[in-house]
Amino acid sequence: MQNNFDGLKVMVIDDSKTIRRTAETLLQKAGCEVVTAIDGFDALAKIVDHNPDIIFVDIMMPRLDGYQTCALIKNNPDYASKPVIMLSSKDGLFDKARGRIVGSDEYLTKPFSKDELFEAINKYR
Template identity: 50%
Template sequence: MTSPQTFDGATILVIDDSATMRSCLAAYLGEAGYRVVLAEDGFDALAKIGDCQPALIVCDIVMPRLDGYRTCALVRASAGFHATPVLMLSSREGLFERARGSMAGASACLAKPLAREALLAAVRQQLAAVAH
């Protein structure tokens, strides 16, 4: 029996320009029972967000064309997704990245390389926060 705190079946939009990271995140989240939609950059994500209606977004910061900060800010500025939690991923862990992510509207910032349990704990925490 699953606990209601697992949010089985919740849709998570994963945005990362690295195919390796996308498949790794999709495996972690898919195995945990989430429905995963993949996007290779911010533009791809913005094209898919309306159709997939994600409960949460996991977004890399450093991407070509439209980086994670701008993608997050655009999501926050949209009427339909302004309350959707965004977990930012950074290969550089530091106060500057967290502060800039927070200014763009990120709910939290996680450092790469990402441990499976740290990712799942952050996802559960963010989903629980919006459920209350």
């Protein structure tokens, strides 16, 4: 599997600094350009500015949760085709189903491994 993502723009939306930093480090080492956001509102402003190729979004966030953020991204015709991958510490069927309903393309359970992160990117880029 090729993990050279030179020039790929990835957005990581998570209210956890640890998760953002971990994902950012792994992705930058693989050649990605990474944009991070602390919540859905922050992300929506940055999506317009940076136009990421792929978006990872945490479900449990204050103000605007991952489901709402994903729905807003997918309801915008300019960004509807962007792959959105949900991140959650819960591995429940209900959460996965709800993620599908709002249009998410994939679901990763935290803590995710480097391989899982790269596999998800390879699938959608």
